[in-house]
Amino acid sequence: MTPEDIEHLAATLKTRSGLILGSDKTYLIESRLAPVARREGFANVAALLTALRTKRDEKLMVAVTDAMTTNETFFFRDKVPFDQFKSDILPALAKTRISGDIKVWCAACSTGQEPYSLVMLMDEMQMLFPRIKLDILATDISDRCLEKAQAGLYTQFEVQRGLPITMMVKHFEKVDEMWRISPKIRSSVRYKKMNLLDDLRMVGKQDVIYCRNVLIYFDLETKKRVLEQMANLLADDGCLFLGAAETVLGITDVFKPMPGMRGLYIKNAASAQAPIRKTA
Numbered sequence: 001m002t003p004e005d006i007e008h009l010a011a012t013l014k015t016r017s018g019l020i021l022g023s024d025k026t027y028l029i030e031s032r033l034a035p036v037a038r039r040e041g042f043a044n045v046a047a048l049l050t051a052l053r054t055k056r057d058e059k060l061m062v063a064v065t066d067a068m069t070t071n072e073t074f075f076f077r078d079k080v081p082f083d084q085f086k087s088d089i090l091p092a093l094a095k096t097r098i099s100g101d102i103k104v105w106c107a108a109c110s111t112g113q114e115p116y117s118l119v120m121l122m123d124e125m126q127m128l129f130p131r132i133k134l135d136i137l138a139t140d141i142s143d144r145c146l147e148k149a150q151a152g153l154y155t156q157f158e159v160q161r162g163l164p165i166t167m168m169v170k171h172f173e174k175v176d177e178m179w180r181i182s183p184k185i186r187s188s189v190r191y192k193k194m195n196l197l198d199d200l201r202m203v204g205k206q207d208v209i210y211c212r213n214v215l216i217y218f219d220l221e222t223k224k225r226v227l228e229q230m231a232n233l234l235a236d237d238g239c240l241f242l243g244a245a246e247t248v249l250g251i252t253d254v255f256k257p258m259p260g261m262r263g264l265y266i267k268n269a270a271s272a273q274a275p276i277r278k279t280a
């Protein structure tokens, strides 16, 4: 791999997905792009990178960008954001949503475990909130991830990561070596391809945004731009979940942390209206 090719790849990824290549980049490039090189008929990753730089092949650029994304996820990841939804956010929003709809956006949903965890959680809570329906939009930049999410098919390993056995028995069926999520749960999530670097206004107003474990890959300016767009989309009494290693502090003041609730943020300007203040 030539320094020129690596530089071009880094610039392409930053412009297209916001990803900043870290210091371990050679290893990462090699491991992520070897399957793409093979699939597309290149002798090796170096040849793929040269083609990427010298030919304007949009399909190849999309495939490379997709392959370089980190898609790590699992059911009920980190537990706390789901516990907080159940104990504080859902009860608070249920009091004020006359229509019964609570709009939730999973902004980098990967292979679907995050939105499906919310649907299964709501299924458990439905008796307490019979009028309430979650309207879940799940988006990601990766076609590969969205296809898997929509198929709702998971390996044994994937269903064993974070998913309580009672939920697995209730909502999944075995299909050959895989586990398929029930049509009821699957059809409760709307999937859409979306790049967080784009204009996000088409997402529309949301009550809750889960934007977890994606901002860590962006530079400061990109994080700020994404967060400020999200603040515009979020209802004044809504909230934003970030990943355990992410924060708004030092990036923007459109959000502020909810005291005592790790990873949860509310809008700064509208905090007087926020009903989610039980533990504040």
Ligand SMILES: C[S@@+](CC[C@H](N)C(=O)[O-])C[C@H]1O[C@@H](n2cnc3c(N)ncnc32)[C@H](O)[C@@H]1O
Residues within 6 Å of the ligand: 016, 017, 018, 019, 069, 070, 071, 072, 073, 074, 077, 107, 108, 109, 110, 111, 114, 139, 140, 141, 142, 145, 194, 195, 196, 197, 211, 212, 213, 214, 243
């Ligand atoms: C590590 S996964 C996080 C999945 C889930 N939110 C969680 O916390 O388990 C990060 C996801 O962000 C997506 N992603 C990366 N850059 C993106 C961008 N610019 N726009 C939208 N999604 C992006 C990747 O495709 C990947 O699926």
